[in-house]
Structures are given as structure tokens and as C-alpha cells.
Amino acid sequence: MSTNTVLISGASIAGPALAYWLRRYGFTPTVVERAPALREGGHPIDVRGAAVEVVDRMGLLDRISAAHIETRGLSTVDGSGRTRAEAAMADFTGEGSENDIELMRGHLSAVLYQATEGDVEYVFGDSIASMREDGDGVHVTFEHATPRTFDLVVGADGLHSTTRALAFGEESRYCRYIGTYFASFSVPNHLGLNRWVALHNTPGRGAAIYGTPPHTARSEPPHPGDVHDPGPSPKAKALFTFSTRHQLPLGHRDTRAQYRVVERAFENTGWEVPTLLAEMRDAPDFYFDSLSQVHMDRWSRGRVALVGDAGYCPSPMAGQGSSMALVGAYVLASELAAANGEHRAAFEGYESRMRDFVTQNQSIAGSGAGLLVPKSWPGIWFRDQAMRIAPKLPSVDLFGGRMRRAANAVDLENYVPA
Template structure:
């Protein structure tokens, strides 16, 4: 059989994972990434449920476990730093506010790139400018490079994917639903007072400050706030404007907020408005979506990375199990959509209830968390911190490797 060729746009988690599995099944793959180099930054992410099983089948679980952050669990803290409630890290594939496998986004991306590099061409600093279907493939034009031809194109970009907007139009266009919350992520120097726990502080006004350990000698910080339907009003590309707004919004928040704000000038700050992607279809012609570009469930779902890893595994398997890409794309959606829909259906009130606006609401939240942290209400704790990461029966595509 003629070796099939796929172009994948996006080199974060879903893209390199898809390249890895397609390589295993005999595909030739190219990954194009708009960024000039591998983006090694990013916050803590977790790998749960069925995604852990895909790592086992890939032979990468031990490599990923060796790169985890060492986070011991989650502590909800008061303004004076005292602990209101704490939850040790989970001891299974799925449970826990802190999962058993916590890793930095950049570290996981690098592992997946390294695992696929020998059989995948990575092109950084470029992006898809257009796609034209031919009789038996697609001709792709790039913003900088020369045109190339592939059998298929897979968009594995983020929530606000520009390539998705370029290629999926009209009735195929995805809807991005705002969740009423903004978050700013940055890395700050670690101090002697930092511990190997995820510390979560809630301030009045639906604001939050969290600090998490990493394995690189620094601390990962997040500033979050509920917007209540009011946008921040500044250009997301205006870094100075973002930082000025954060100082205004969090100047009186308390706890470690001042420390985080003091680190803004020397930090690379990533800002996002939380939202979910709801796409009526994940494919059009010879182009398909995967990862956040297809179904972003948002960070509050606890499922973003797991969905990317499982989605890459299923899409590669279906493409390799079918001769006709249309049959493969139908199988991909049939298997994966129920899993995605569960992830996009968080408990009622999420994220508002976990980010109270008043001091009384914060006190009530802490009381609920203290109760949930006791052995007597373990079932409640399980419901609070157990996303539906295992709620899918993974197909076994192992037989496809024999064809290579």
C-alpha cells in the first residue's frame, strides 16, 4: 500500500500525540506550528482515566510519570495562609483534585514530540494559509513555506483556532461558549515558604489566586476572576494592558496576590477567557478537527489533556482502520462524541459555585470542603473531584501495527 501522508496543525498535546499514533500505523506525518519553537511553558495539567491507558499502550507511561511535578495534593487556604481543607493527591487513574499524574503542559508536549520526532517532520514558525481539495488529496498553502500535498489535514490547535475559522464556515462553524471566567497564568520564583501542595485561595469578588509546584525550581501561579458577563475590555494582544488590569483587579485580594503581581513585569503571562467549543461536525472533506479546536471543555472540566490524548488515539486508529477517510471520520465522532459531551457537562454552577463573590460564600465553600475532606463523606469527595475520564471503552487498534 502507498504510504499515506497527513498534515497536522498544532504542536502542543493533541498534535504530537496524533503524529505518534499515525506513525505507529505507518503514516507519514508533518506537524506545522505557528510558534517559532516548542512552547515549553505552561501550567500543571493532569492525565486521567482512559488517557492513562493510551499512554500505557504507547509505552510512554513511565516516561510521563518520571516527569511529574511531585504535587502532594490540594490545599484550600485562608487569607492568613492557614489551611481550610486539604485533599491528598489521588491514588487511582482518575480521582483527586490533584491527579496521581500531574505534569506541566510543556513537559508533556516535549515528551510527545520526542517520541514522534524520528518519524515526523516538525515545521515551526509557519501556519496553514489555505487548503484546496484535489481528486485524491489536498493541496495546502502556507503563510511562509511552499505548497505541499497531503492525503488529509488535521487541525489540532487551541480553543480560538484560526485554522478552524479558515476551513470550517457556515453551518460547519464551531461555537465558542463563554463560561464567565478569566484566568492569567505565569511562572514566578519559588521561595522558602512554598510547599509541594497546590494552594488555592479565594477572595471576595469571585477572585482566586493559586500557587502550584513544578519540577524546575519555580512556582506556577494563576490569577482568576469571575466576569459575570463583563469582558475585561482590553486587547488580549496588549501585554502591558493585561498586566495593568490584573494589578487593578487583584491589588486588594490578599494572601499571595501582591507577590504574584510583583512578578508580572518579568514574566511571560498567558491570559485566557474560559470557554467551551461546540462544533456541529469535526470534519469537512479531507480536513478534521481534534483537541481543543474540536471540543475544548475548558480547564474547569479537569479533562482537557485527557480528551486530547484519547482523541488522538481514536482518530489515528480510525484513520488507519478504514480505507475511506469519510468512514474513519464517522467512526471517530461516533466513538468520541459521548465522551466529549460528558466532559463538557460539569456539575451545575461550575465554575461560579467554586468561586464565591462574598465572604459568606467563601466561608460556606470552605465548610463544604472541610466536610468533604473527612472519611465520613468519601462518596461526596469522589463526586466533587472525579471527572468522567474513564467513561469510554477504548478500541484496540493493536492489530493495525502488523500492517506496517
């Protein structure tokens, strides 16, 4: 095997998934993660389409399914809290969605980590500082650890990837802002929502409360056979989205500035928004970022490759980032195994097999934005009307058809599980 040691930067979803498959195929992966420990919490994400097949091949389908949130539906409300429209989640996700798995990002990350921690080296609280490639491999220096040399380096470190910046150039060359910012954090479940989302819109603004079940508040993901409390959780997720014409001059780690931006965007907004804003600064899991996509002509250069959001972030509006990370990790590792570690051939195969899948999934982000944050009062009215008639007219497709096609737009059949 011409490649053996692989450094993976990032321990969220793509990184541990890639480490799992590389180890299973006989490689020696090391995962470095900037955070001091595995990141808990986060907002709900989805595993669907080809990604369900990937986690099944990993032997993790039952474990991941045990953490299923099973959101029942969504209501839109006016400034006084009166319901404008509501629809079951199946009306959004379409036929075939019964196989989808919705779970907390932190739970998926924990399951993947637990499946790999016994035979994969993890280095927390550190990150790549520099890389230099020559015929012997990639010589890596770290912020804290001593330098090491690896056969390959893979960036699985998200939208603001340090690996991508070091190997391909600055972020602005590849990240495309799609006109919206997103914030999420935990709040008390004032409304007693049970597996339900309540959403209030004004033009270009959306504030939602996402009532998830009690098991989502635990750091340890559930196990198969666990009995879940059917009642509402004492905690919910607050989600804010707002549109801007241009990207704001904000550092992605400047939390205080992010608080101020959210507060200004939603000042004088009705419904539960004043209460949510008052609770925002005390939330332990506040998350804020632009909704951006990563577009690159190639996801590899020399001995360095990218996987997941680092190479092809679709933005949360597509609802496919985690699934793309799982599929991408599987395809990249499988191509390396098929090529017996010859990285040039493997990277070519990875590019070829993933390109259309990525393109289709990135293209659906606009549909998600139109549903969650319409930019005008007529747009809000039209969205609500579509929600009202969707249950009565099966031919009305709010979002699910395009998403379903994109989620399955990759061929996994040529790979034999290790």
C-alpha cells in the first residue's frame, strides 16, 4: 500500500466517518481537532438518501436511529402567536422520507467518535499550523504538538477550514455567501412544543422555536431499546435567520459582535422574539454563521484533500451537509482502498463519483431559503398558502422531491463493504 498514514483535521462528522472507513480498510488515520473535547449539542441535522446506506454499512444504523427526533410538523405564526398555516413534516420531506433519520448534530458526532476511539488516534485541543509537501509525504507542524509527517492530509474542518486555506488559498476564493445568516441556541421550552416547530416571519427574517424530545438534551446519544419520554422537553432550540444584501464584516469567532447583529436584526419583532433575545446571551451553545456554500474546481491538491463542508458545504438551507459528509468520507476512503493507497488515482475517482452529487445538493439551498425566510410579504403569504393546500393535494411538492433526488444522486454500488 503506497499510502498508510493519514492526518484528518476535524472531529465533527466527516472526520470521524473518514477515520472509521480508513481504519477498516487498513490505513492508519490520526484525527486532530481544535476544540478541547468533542463538541456537544448543536442543531438538528438529517441523515437521508445514500447516507442512510453508508451508516448501515458502518453497522451504526440502529444506534443512529435510536437518536431519531421524529419532528411531526411546522406551524407558521403571526406576531401575536396565532397560527397562520401548518403542515406535517412529511409534506416538506416528501415520499420516501420515512427512512430519513433526524438527530442532534452532537449525537451523530458522538456515535461516530465512539465507533472509532478505540483504534484511531485523536488529538484534541490542537490544529494544523503549516504543511510542506515533498516526495516523502506531508510535513505538518501543529499549534502545540511536535511536528509529524503523514502520507496524506485530509481537511474535514468545516466551512472555515484551516486545511483548505493552507493548501488552496484564502477562504474568500471559495466561499459564496447566499444572502442569509443563521443563529441557534438552547432556550426553555416556553410553549411546550413537542416534536414541533413554530416559525414567525417578517420579510427577510425568520424566528423559530424547535421543540425537540427530552433525549436531545443529553450529551450521550440514546442506545437501541432505550425508552424515550413521549412528553415535551424542558429545553427547545431557538433558530434565527435573516437576510442581508452583503456579507457582514464579522469574525466567525467574535461572539459579542454576533449577539449585537442578531439583536439589531430582530429589534421590534413580535411573537416570542423579545424573550428569545433576552435568553440568547446566557445560552451555553450559541452558534452563529453566514449561510455560505463552498465551490471548488477540485477537492485535492497534491497529497491534500478535502471532505464535507471544507470542500463542498451546501449551507444548512439545503439540509444535506451531514449526509454529504458521510457519503464523501465513504467514497474518499473507498477510492483510496480501491487504488491501494495511490492517492492520485484515488482523488480522481473521488472527484468523478462525487461531483454530480455535490452539484445537485448545493442547488437545493435556494428552495430551503424560500420556505424558511421569504423575502417579502407576498412570499410569506404564498408559502403559507402552499402549506395549507399541501396535505390536500399530494401533487404539491413543498421541497421533498428535489431533496430526495439530490440525496440519492450518487452510485455506491461499485464499492464492496470492507
